[in-house]
Amino acid sequence: MMGTTDESMYNYDLSAKGSLDLFLRSLFSATFTDRLSGGPLHVYRLRLHGQSWEPICHRDVLKAYADYYDDYDEEKTLFLIFNSAKIFDPVYSDDLKSFFRAYGEIDIAHRVAHIPIAKNTGFYFHRLVCKTAEDATRIHDHVKKGGGPHGLDLSKVPVLLREFPDGVFFHTMQPTLRLYVNRCSKRLLQVIRDSVSTK
The missing domain is CATH 3.30.70.330 (RRM (RNA recognition motif) domain)
Incomplete structure (x- = not known):
């Protein structure tokens, strides 16, 4: 599942921590529009030329809901x-x-x-x-x-x-x-x- 987010939340100078938070918010936001969602959110870093994937974060959707509850x-x-x-x-x-x-x-x-x-x-x-x-x-x-x-x-x-x-x-x-x-x-x-x- 791809994430969705508000363009205003993106900043070219985001830190690594800020980028991860944005990715997780984006993925969790997508669960509100995907009827088959449920379970963990996975964030990966795609290496140059798409030759490999590096796992960055795995977060259960219930924890993400608690983290971003006030956004909804x-x-x-x-x-x-x-x-x-x-x-x-x-x-x-x-x-x-x-x-x-x-x-x-x-x-x-x-x-x-x-x-x-x-x-x-x-x-x-x-x-x-x-x-x-x-x-x-x-x-x-x-x-x-x-x-x-x-x-x-x-x-x-x-x-x-x-x-x-x-x-x-x-x-x-x-x-x-x-x-x-x-x-x-x-x-x-x-x-x-x-x-x-x-x-």
Whole structure:
């Protein structure tokens, strides 16, 4: 995946550290427009004439999200998790956008982390970036009407799931799959990062 960035961030006299930061920001920014993103960000230096590649940095996308969190509008963003072990067919970004369209417009929907985010589960972390903060609020309000994690003993579910008290069944695609949604926040992102690091 190639990175994307604002031209104003580039300076010909950038230091090596500043260049690396720009590259990582660029790659992370691209995850907001690539529905298949997720996992580590890799930065390489291409040697003269392209004869060899030198690895410079490998950073997990969750760490990058924490590092550059303030660059993005949390009011327009929702966090979503679901248990991939419960699905019959893959859930694509367009499926999620279509499912929530009656309540709000979503610009981007994609998986953020490429590995499960809770120990011994199939829960994956997705990000929904809505067109407006109002769209995010309407979608979250709809999810809250779906109630809590039906039939689950919260004392036995992963700690992470307790951070997503509201969910709706994905009835238009897979009736038994429950989508858990919460508002984006730096604290919740840290909880998600901790759940991965303690696997």
